[in-house]
Structures are given as C-alpha cells and as structure tokens.
Amino acid sequence: MKKIVIIYILIVSISSCTSDFEELNKNPLAATEVPTPTLLTSATQNLINVNSGLGYNKTMMFYSQQWAQRETTTRSLYGLSAEGDWSAFYGILPEVMEIINLNSGDDKDRYSVYGKNENQIAVATILKVWVFHNLTDTWGNIPYSETFNNDITLPKFDKQEDIYPALIQELKDAVALIDTNASGFSTGDLMYNGDMAKWKAFANSMRARIAMRMSEANPSLAQTEVADALGSTIFTSNNDNAVVAYQNEEANANPLYIEFLTQAWTFIAEPLTELMNTYGSGTDSSPSDPRISKYADPNVDGDYIGFPYGLDTSDTFFYAIDERSLPNEMTRAIDFPSYIMTYSELLFIKAEAEQRGWFGSVADAATTYQQAITASMEQWGVSGTDTNTYLAQSDVQYDASNWKKYIGEQKYIALYSQGGNAWSEWRRLDYPVLNFPMAATTNATEIPRRYFYPNSEGAVNGDNLAQAIADMGGDTFSTRMWWDQ
Structure with a gap:
C-alpha cells in the first residue's frame, strides 16, 4: 500500500496532534502525497x-x-x-x-x-x-x-x-x-x-x-x-550561518514588513540603545557601536534613541513617534533574512569555553571574543575601519576578571533579531542588567x-x-x- 505523506497546518496541543495524526492516516482521502x-x-x-x-x-x-x-x-x-x-x-x-x-x-x-x-x-x-x-x-x-x-x-x-x-x-x-x-x-x-x-x-x-x-x-x-x-x-565564517531569507512576496514575507504596512507599534528598546552607546565614548548622534545604525533608524534629529521599555499603554503617548528609533528599514525589508544561528554566536561560545578552561587556552579567550564581535559586524555590513575603531576602545576590550559581563553583553547585542536566543542567554548569564518594568501586571514579579x-x-x-x-x-x-x- 502506498505510503501517505501528511501535511498539518495547525496543532492545538501535542496531545491533539497525536490523535489528528491517527485520524488522517485512517483517511487517505484527507491527505495528499507530497515529495x-x-x-x-x-x-x-x-x-x-x-x-x-x-x-x-x-x-x-x-x-x-x-x-x-x-x-x-x-x-x-x-x-x-x-x-x-x-x-x-x-x-x-x-x-x-x-x-x-x-x-x-x-x-x-x-x-x-x-x-x-x-x-x-x-x-x-x-x-x-x-x-x-x-x-x-x-x-x-x-x-x-x-x-x-x-x-x-x-x-x-x-x-x-x-x-x-x-x-x-x-x-x-x-x-x-x-x-x-x-x-x-x-x-x-x-x-x-x-x-x-x-x-x-x-x-x-x-x-x-x-x-x-x-x-x-x-x-x-x-x-x-x-x-x-x-x-x-x-x-568557520558568516558564509556558514544558518539563515533563511524571506521572499519578495507578501505570502512569504518578513513578518516585520507585514506589520509596518499598517502600523508602527514596535520600536527599538531604550535598554538596547543605551547599552550600545555605553561602550566607548559614543553619543546618540555618533554611536560608539556602529551596528546601531543597522539595527535602528535615526529619529527626526538624526539620533538613535530607543523607546522607553515597559510603560503603561497610556504613558506611551507622551513620546512622539518621530523622537524615537524604529527598527532599521533594512530589518523591515520584505526579504530580510531569519537568522537561526550565526558564526558570531559560535565564536562567543568558543570564547566562553576557553575562558572556562574547557577548550583550547584561557589566553585565547580575549582574541576569540574580538573575533566574535568582528563576525557580528561583518554579518551586519559594518566596515572594517569602523569595526577596528570600536574594538580599540578601552571599555570594549575584554576583561577576563568580569568575563560574564563582557561576553554576555556583547553576545546579547550580536543576537539582535533572535529574540528567543537573546532571552535565553540573558537568563543564563544574567547580562546585560535589565530592569523589571514598574507598570508590569500582577502576573509577574520579575522579568519572565x-x-x-x-x-x-x-x-x-x-x-x-x-x-x-x-x-x-x-x-x-x-x-x-x-x-x-
């Protein structure tokens, strides 16, 4: 008897998923063979x-x-x-x-x-x-x-x-x-x-x-x-990244592109822009981290200022839309890629392994940390000159005595657009330091x-x-x- 291939559209729960699978196998007319x-x-x-x-x-x-x-x-x-x-x-x-x-x-x-x-x-x-x-x-x-x-x-x-x-x-x-x-x-x-x-x-x-x-x-x-x-x-390079581009058609488009067709409710968060401007001597108009111009659009004054995080809905209206930074137009493009895992992330893992004494030499951790940042810069199209300027700043340079902070913060920045992965790494390393919003509901007493x-x-x-x-x-x-x- 010919094998039947099943394509499911939606599964309400894993339990109902199992029963649906059984029912469709019993009814060949409900399924279509697919390569x-x-x-x-x-x-x-x-x-x-x-x-x-x-x-x-x-x-x-x-x-x-x-x-x-x-x-x-x-x-x-x-x-x-x-x-x-x-x-x-x-x-x-x-x-x-x-x-x-x-x-x-x-x-x-x-x-x-x-x-x-x-x-x-x-x-x-x-x-x-x-x-x-x-x-x-x-x-x-x-x-x-x-x-x-x-x-x-x-x-x-x-x-x-x-x-x-x-x-x-x-x-x-x-x-x-x-x-x-x-x-x-x-x-x-x-x-x-x-x-x-x-x-x-x-x-x-x-x-x-x-x-x-x-x-x-x-x-x-x-x-x-x-x-x-x-x-x-x-x-071994960004050419190996696990990444899939969305298509230049609305049926298979970048979801953020679809959202911005009708509304502009999503902004770059202030905690991220403040962190990126913390390293080096950057200002809002001349950020120390050049990736910020890839992540965010400048506001009406040409500055990169995130939207305050965790406000009560009524309080958000005190902030004009054009005064704060939206996600960069590139990241809102119809065919912007979905990053699943990157070379930069792997290098941060390697740097941490070296620092822990699990792989290679502890002395190599600082070099691998810089390579991880460089890979992230390359991924986002930052020039080598701007990358080298950033890496040369004293407070970007690796501090082995506080390695969780340096690796945690830089990895968090590099994981932009990968929400679940960034959230997990924050939970594991507890960096960067994020504040619990005072307006949060009674469902939570801390960041989830x-x-x-x-x-x-x-x-x-x-x-x-x-x-x-x-x-x-x-x-x-x-x-x-x-x-x-």
Missing part, C-alpha cells in the same frame, strides 16, 4: 515564521528588551499569561517527522531520488532538535520522547535535564549519518541548498550552543560536549524566566501536565529552567 523536498520547504518556512515572527519571536524581543511596544504594551508588561501556545512549534514537527519516516521505511528507495536517504534523515533530525530545544527552553518540561507515537495519545512531559542530553545525542547521530560525498536534498533546501558539509557544521555548532546552555546545571557534561563539538566541523503552559493542555493532557508542573515547582513566570541556575 520530501516540499515537506522540507514547508517545515523550514514554518520554522522561520516562529523564529522571526510576530508571535513567539516578537514576545521574546520584548522579554529580552531589545524591542519596546507603543500604544499597546500588554506583552511588555507580561500580561499574556494565557499566551503559552506552543502549537506553532509542534506544528513544524509532522513534516519533519514524515521526512524521517519516509526515508527509513520499506519504500525508502523511492525517496532517494530527492537525496541520499541518510542525508535527508540527518537534515530533518537537525531541524527537529532545533524545535525541541526552543520548546524546552521556553516551557521547561515538555512532551518529547512520546510525541508522534501512534500508541500514545497522552504523552508524558520529559524533564528538561533528560531532554538536553537526548538532544545532544540526536545531533551526534545526525552528524554520523551525513555523507558529504553524497547528495543532500536535490531541491527544497532553503537554508543550505543541499550542501551537507554546511548541515554538518550547523549540527555541531548547535550542539555547542545546547551544551553551553547547561554550563551551570551540568558542567561536566557541558564541558565534554562543548569541547567535542568545537573540535569537530563547525562554522519562562512561559506559562498552554491553557488547552490542561483539558486534554491534564494528569501529565500536573506532574510536569509539580516536577518543575510551579507554572509561573518566575519558575526557572533547569539550566537557569
């Missing part, structure tokens, strides 16, 4: 719409205080306790899992026309790990090991401390499958166009990210995996450390959800990740 490259393209498009969209990513840009809201500040004030909807993340997985299933089943030979089976499995596994890593870093304990199992309709919530090693192993298994001498996806690969050497570098670079994220919670495993990943095939679980999950998987909440010690904004020590 694996089409599945990959769709999954990747859904992934970047989460990574750079106006839902999850926009909220994370607010939580990390890189963007600020005007006119409606609910998210900046942590008033969306019911917005813990993870369907966008879990909605990526059916297509990814189907690629794996089709390339490992009895009919796998018929799918090898689209690329070597093992390479297709490896690519899908890498994307799967990205999804689950972001899920667990947002909610903590999540359904993982029992998802997409037709025999289990109510999956358990795995503990984050168990998920992390499992994700690392999945990446190692994916790398072991990759054959760089064989074909990757013949079409449909929006990220690397079938270049399996780049997929291998991405997998190892992401493994370094995941391993470093647990540096305070499981330092022995973190050290082992960071060192092993950095000693493997990894990013996690999302609330989806309200719908209690209705469909209540017992397992209750156990997850008990294991984590609560379902609040203040409940910390396992790795957030």
